[in-house]
Amino acid sequence: MRTGKIILAAALAACWAAAAQAAPPMIVLASATYNSVGADDKATALFIDPAGNIFVTGNSGNDYLSLKYTKTLAQGPGMTFTNGRGGNIPGGIAVDGLGNILVAGMETNASFLQDYLLLKYSANFGALLSSASFDSGNFDRATAVKTDGQNNVYVTGYSNDGASDNFYTIKYSPALVQLSTADYESGDQDQAFAMAFNGSDLIVAGLTKAGGTNNNVRLVRYDKELNYLPPSVSFDSGGDDRAVGVAVDSEGNIIVAVRQATTADMLTLKYDSTLTTLISSAVYAGGTPTGVAVDSADNVILTGYTGLAGAADFFTIKYDAALNAVSTAAYNGAASNTDQANAVAVDADDNLVVAGQASTSDFDYFIVKYNASPQLSVVTPLYIGETANVTLTGKGLLADTSVSFTDAGISTGASSYNSGQITLAVTPSAAVVLGVTTITVTNSNGEQYTTAALARTRLRQTIAAGASASITAMTNLGQISISVPAGSFPGLPETITLSPEAAAAGDIQQVGEALFVAGTPSTNSLVDMGITLRYSVADLGGYAEGELSLAYYDSVAGWVTLPSTVDTSAKTVTASAKPANTKYAVIKAVSSGGGGGGGGGGAGGSGIPAKVYPNPYRPGSGGSFDDSALGAGIVFAGLGANQAFKLTIVDLAGQLVFQKSASADAAGKYLWDTKTASGGDATTGVYIYYIKGGGEPVKGKFSIIR
Numbered sequence: 120m121r122t123g124k125i126i127l128a129a130a131l132a133a134c135w136a137a138a139a140q141a142a143p144p145m146i147v148l149a150s151a152t153y154n155s156v157g158a159d160d161k162a163t164a165l166f167i168d169p170a171g172n173i174f175v176t177g178n179s180g181n182d183y184l185s186l187k188y189t190k191t192l193a194q195g196p197g198m199t200f201t202n203g204r205g206g207n208i209p210g211g212i213a214v215d216g217l218g219n220i221l222v223a224g225m226e227t228n229a230s231f232l233q234d235y236l237l238l239k240y241s242a243n244f245g246a247l248l249s250s251a252s253f254d255s256g257n258f259d260r261a262t263a264v265k266t267d268g269q270n271n272v273y274v275t276g277y278s279n280d281g282a283s284d285n286f287y288t289i290k291y292s293p294a295l296v297q298l299s300t301a302d303y304e305s306g307d308q309d310q311a312f313a314m315a316f317n318g319s320d321l322i323v324a325g326l327t328k329a330g331g332t333n334n335n336v337r338l339v340r341y342d343k344e345l346n347y348l349p350p351s352v353s354f355d356s357g358g359d360d361r362a363v364g365v366a367v368d369s370e371g372n373i374i375v376a377v378r379q380a381t382t383a384d385m386l387t388l389k390y391d392s393t394l395t396t397l398i399s400s401a402v403y404a405g406g407t408p409t410g411v412a413v414d415s416a417d418n419v420i421l422t423g424y425t426g427l428a429g430a431a432d433f434f435t436i437k438y439d440a441a442l443n444a445v446s447t448a449a450y451n452g453a454a455s456n457t458d459q460a461n462a463v464a465v466d467a468d469d470n471l472v473v474a475g476q477a478s479t480s481d482f483d484y485f486i487v488k489y490n491a492s493p494q495l496s497v498v499t500p501l502y503i504g505e506t507a508n509v510t511l512t513g514k515g516l517l518a519d520t521s522v523s524f525t526d527a528g529i530s531t532g533a534s535s536y537n538s539g540q541i542t543l544a545v546t547p548s549a550a551v552v553l554g555v556t557t558i559t560v561t562n563s564n565g566e567q568y569t570t571a572a573l574a575r576t577r578l579r580q581t582i583a584a585g586a587s588a589s590i591t592a593m594t595n596l597g598q599i600s601i602s603v604p605a606g607s608f609p610g611l612p613e614t615i616t617l618s619p620e621a622a623a624a625g626d627i628q629q630v631g632e633a634l635f636v637a638g639t640p641s642t643n644s645l646v647d648m649g650i651t652l653r654y655s656v657a658d659l660g661g662y663a664e665g666e667l668s669l670a671y672y673d674s675v676a677g678w679v680t681l682p683s684t685v686d687t688s689a690k691t692v693t694a695s696a697k698p699a700n701t702k703y704a705v706i707k708a709v710s711s712g713g714g715g716g717g718g719g720g721g722a723g724g725s726g727i728p729a730k731v732y733p734n735p736y737r738p739g740s741g742g743s744f745d746d747s748a749l750g751a752g753i754v755f756a757g758l759g760a761n762q763a764f765k766l767t768i769v770d771l772a773g774q775l776v777f778q779k780s781a782s783a784d785a786a787g788k789y790l791w792d793t794k795t796a797s798g799g800d801a802t803t804g805v806y807i808y809y810i811k812g813g814g815e816p817v818k819g820k821f822s823i824i825r
Contacts, residue, residue, distance in 0.1 A: 143565040145435065145448035146490035146517070148470060151192040152477065153484035155179045162474040162484040164211045164263075165462045168218075175474050175486060176212040176222050177461075181205045184484075185212060185222050187243060190466065192488055198244040202226065206233055210262035215270040215293070218242035223264035223274045228254065235261040235287075237274055239295060251295040257281055262312045265321075267343060268797065271298070275323050277310040278302070286311040286323055286337075290345055301345035305353075309337060310361075313376075313410075317367045317392055318778065318796055319343055324362035324375055327353060336362045336377055338394055352394045358382055364411035366419070368440065370767065371778055372398060376411035376421050383407065385421055385434075387442060393780070401442035406434050410462045414469040415514070415773070416494055418445060422463035422473045425449070433460040433485075435473055437492065446566055448489055452477045458485065468539070469494070469514045491515035493560045493568040496772075500618065501529065503553065503578045503592070506546040516541055517562060524574065525557040547576050553592040553599070554619040577618040585609050592617055594632050594653065597690070601636060602649035614639045620702050630658040630667065631692065631705030638700060647695035654690055654705040662707045669694035672702040674735065674824070680706070730756045731808070735822040736793070744824075752792040753821060755810065758783035764812030766791070771805055793823060800825070 153160055158180035166174045171190030176183060179199065186197035200207070200222070209224035219239055226236035235253035240246065253259055257279035265273045270293040278287035286303035288311070303309060308328035315322050320340050327337040336354035341347055354360060358381025366374045371392035379386050385406040389398045408423035417440040424431040433450035452458045456478035463473050469491030477485035495513035511522065518536040522543060528551040532544030541560075558574040561567045582588040587605035591598055601615065620635040631654030654667060664687045668680040681694035692705045736753050737744040747754050758764060761782055766789070768777040776795050783789050793801045805822045 142436075142444040142446050145437070145446045145471070146562065146564050147448075148488045148490050149192040150485070150487040151188060151194060152486075153184075153186065153194065154479075154481075155184070157481075159476075159482040160184065160484045161459075161461070161476040161482050162486065163209060163461045165464050165472060165474040165486075166212045166214055167464045167466045167472060168214050169467055171466045171468070173464075173466075173472055173486070174212050174214060174220060175462075175484065176209045176224075177474075177476075177484060178208060181207055183207060183209045183222060183224065183238070185209070185220070185240075185244065186484070187220075188486065192486060196244045198240055198247070200236075200238060204229075204231065206231075207236075208260070210260070210276060211264040211274075213264045213266050213272075215266040215272070216268065217270060219248065219270075220244060221264050221266060221272055223261040223276075225260040225276075226252065228252075232256075233258050233260055235259050235274060235276060235278075235289070237261070237264065237272065237291065237295060239272075249295045251291060251297070253278070253287075253289060255279065255287075258284075259287070262325075263314050265314055265316060267316065269293075271343075273314065273321060275311045275314045277325070280304070284308045284310050286325060286339055288314070288321070288323055288341065288345055290343075299345045301341055301347065303339050303347070303351070305337065305351070311337075311339075312361070312363050313365045315365045315367050315373075317371055317373060320348065320392075321345070322365055322367070322373055322394075324365040326361035329353075329355070333359045334361045334380075336360045336375065336388070338362065338365075338373070338375065338390070340394055350394070352390065354388060354397075356381075356386070360386070363408055363423075364421075366411045366413045368413045368417040368419075369415070369769075369773075369775060370417070374411055374413055374419050376408040376423075378408055378423075380407075385423055385436070387411070387419060387421060387438065389419075389442065392778075399442050401438055401444075403436055403444075406436075409460060409475075412463045412465045412471070414465045414471075414491065416440070416469065416492070418469075418492060420463055420465065420471055422460040422475075424459045424475075431457045431459050433458050433473065433475060433487070435460065435463065435471065435489070437471070445492060446564065448473075448487075450477070450485070450487060452479070452485070457482075490517065490562070492566050493520060493562050495558070495560060495568055495570055495573055498558060498570075498573040498575070500575055500577045501545050501547050501556070503547045503551050503576055504549045505579075506532070506544055508542050509545040511541045511543075511558075511560065512539070513560070513568070514539070515562065515566075515568075516560065519563050521561045523559050523561070525559070526551055529556060529576075550593075551576055553578055553594050553617060575618060577616055579614055579616040581612055581614045582608060584612055588615075590615055590617065594619070596632055596653040596655055599632055599634065599653060600649075600651045602651075604646045604648070607646040607648070608638075611640060628658075628660075628707050629704050630654045630662070630707055633702060633704040635702050636700070647697050649693060650696055650703055651691050651693040652703060652705050654692060656690065659707070667692050667705055667707055669696075670704060670706045671696060672704070674822070677734070678704075678706060730754075731819060731821050732756065735824050737824045738793075739825075747790075749788060749790045750792070752790050753823075755783075755789045755791065755808075756787060758787040758789060758810075758812060760785050760787050762787060762812050764789075764810050767809040768801075769807050769809075771807070776801055776806060 162177035173188040176185040183200035187195040204227040206227035261276035272291040275288040288301040311325035326334040338352040364376035373390040375388040377386035385403040385408040422435040435448040460475035471489040493515040497512040528548040534543035557571040588603040590601040683694040733744040
């Protein structure tokens with residue numbers, strides 16, 4: 120059986136290695152070298168703060184050497200720790216919420232035994248504030264350090280109890296007073312090398328030397344008080360495996376970098392948040408990993424080295440969330456020298472920083488920063504029939520990033536670049552359809568990002584004071600129109616803008632176009648406008664066409680239907696409406712059991728919520744949008760009775776607000792108390808939810824108004 124594992128692993132490694140070789144090279148933004156002269160300098164760990172400052176620690180000879188760099192890799196202040204003895208090896212570096220710098224590792228004590236050592240420096244390495252050590256009386260080595268939101272400090276590594284090594288993790292207060300410990304022993308040799316927070320869980324990763332033979336990956340989970348959360352996880356490829364890095368993505372999945380020493384491969388494992396399921400894996404043949412990180416797009420980055428001692432090179436590979444190779448990077452200072460990457464981290468802009476050692480006459484710190492993969496977050500509107508400057512905002516954008524649209528009717532002109540934003544002249548022809556269009560940005564290395572949701576084409580028309588007007592636009596369903604009677608805007612010229620919008624959340628089902636009608640400078644028209652929108656028969660689902668309605672969305676009242684006329688031959692719905700600056704849509708009602716205390720609805724048992732209520736949620740309002748009969752918060756209804764599911768809630772910026780695996784009650788409902796993952800109240804805003812319960816994840820929106 121073990122032979123079969125090795126053959127399969129080798130075949131997969133060859134496939135993944137070929138894919139990695141075809142991936143484009145990463146773009147280098149900057150690099151830096153530090154040489155103390157007269158001693159080997161080896162960077163082994165790094166940390167990036169929210170401002171993009173880079174903190175690196177490692178060895179200079181037998182001493183700890185910790186340095187700060189700016190985001191452009193300009194060297195700043197540093198600090199050296201020495202005790203005049205050998206065997207001092209730093210394992211990790213972190214920065215707490217106050218800017219204090221924590222360095223943890225191994226120190227040789229006066230008895231020439233090895234202990235945990237934790238050092239706390241003030242911001243910018245201004246002073247050594249305090250220190251702590253742990254001595255079991257045998258061999259102890261700290262390999263990683265993390266801080267939490269309360270500035271507590273966690274150190275992990277391994278400690279020998281006289282018979283074998285065990286995972287040993289310590290929690291310290293901000294003053295470095297020991298609060299709790301965790302000792303994990305499988306019965307064999309256990310050594311921890313990395314850790315990461317997953318919400319309130321702490322994941323510790325390393326190896327177990329099973330039966331005194333091959334090493335196997337070992338993953339252990341604790342809560343923040345270091346209480347053990349079973350089960351621990353072991354992984355055995357059939358050879359010698361050890362986890363050298365661990366990270367967590369936005370879904371709470373746990374990413375593990377594994378060194379397969381027997382086959383010299385870089386293995387990546389992706390587990391679910393509870394370590395109960397191995398979701399996927401990838402292997403790169405011919406490399407040794409040393410660290411792993413995850414960016415905001417859930418790309419997975421492994422760093423390490425290829426080659427053997429004496430002729431090794433930096434090697435970094437980036438995978439997408441499905442573990443397909445995206446890009447790679449290598450550094451070879453000299454053909455016959457050793458260049459070894461030891462750590463990787465991602466900054467707030469998703470740029471990668473890799474730190475390690477480069478060999479010249481001796482070893483030097485070598486740090487290199489790579490550009491993020493391109494990604495868009497905002498594209499300002501495109502106006503049909505007009506040339507206007509459109510600004511693209513995102514990550515990984517450079518001055519030479521190219522921009523293209525799939526719609527042949529959209530042409531581009533001159534562009535400029537400033538602070539990660541690209542501005543270019545865009546002209547959608549009059550034939551361009553109102554709605555969204557696909558836009559692609561491409562970096563010079565060939566990396567691309569394509570989105571079909573951000574680039575919105577709009578139409579605007581200025582109406583003379585007191586004049587009538589007819590505004591028409593083409594959509595994917597056909598022509599829509601707005602009829603403005605004479606005298607609607609008697610005082611000043613008015614500009615009416617039509618833009619496509621997703622139907623707002625609520626107890627409706629959209630079956631046609633959704634449209635935002637905005638007037639400038641007016642906020643309300645004085646005379647009813649005629650609005651005609653189209654619908655799709657494919658979306659009716661057996662619903663009678665004659666009972667379709669046009670509705671507008673009110674942020675307090677929700678969807679308000681209008682007296683409407685349906686033309687079944689033209690597939691249009693027409694109504695008169697007075698409010699401007701609002702959303703309109705063709706809708707059909709969906710029965711949900713009624714009001715703020717509503718029932719499950721038609722999707723019960725499917726794991727899909729038929730209703731999310733109150734929506735919007737207005738706590739303290741005293742109306743139907745206040746707390747429901749289930750209590751304070753938002754109800755997800757229409758889940759199956761006692762249905763197990765996973766709920767994830769993010770804000771419009773994609774930041775995680777709340778995540779939990781839970782079960783519905785006997786009525787198929789679940790109440791979220793609107794508390795965030797950190798325990799605070801979710802603020803006013805629009806939120807996106809994802810529910811997975813036995814099938815594909817379901818997505819929707821709701822809003823909170825406080």
